[in-house]
Amino acid sequence: MDQKNNEEKVVKEAKATTITYFKEKQDLDVVITGHEFGPKDLQSIYISGHVKDDRDKTFNITIQYSGDKYTIGSISKSKSLKLKY
Numbered sequence: 001m002d003q004k005n006n007e008e009k010v011v012k013e014a015k016a017t018t019i020t021y022f023k024e025k026q027d028l029d030v031v032i033t034g035h036e037f038g039p040k041d042l043q044s045i046y047i048s049g050h051v052k053d054d055r056d057k058t059f060n061i062t063i064q065y066s067g068d069k070y071t072i073g074s075i076s077k078s079k080s081l082k083l084k085y
Contacts, residue, residue: 011035014045014063017070021061026083028052030059038062044073057081 015032022030029052038044044064051057057080062073077083 007037010037010045010065013068013070014047014065017063017072018047018049018061021072051081 014035018032019030022028030049031052032047032049034048036046038046042064043066044062046060046062048058048060050059057078059075059077059081061075064071064073075083
């Protein structure tokens, strides 16, 4: 798999992981608005977005990946977005 296809796969899986996390763990529907790869040696991607129908409730989430495994790293959020921990 070439690098571009691999990056597209990572982005797709990271977005899906983010959406699933917010839906299953936080009972929220979210809209993904962007992504950015972290340093190559960390194998992480930063996903940004907001709660559907409320652009004031924003978040940035770090997804760490290794092979086919994608896990939530850290989450930063706007003050107005309350999460269940």
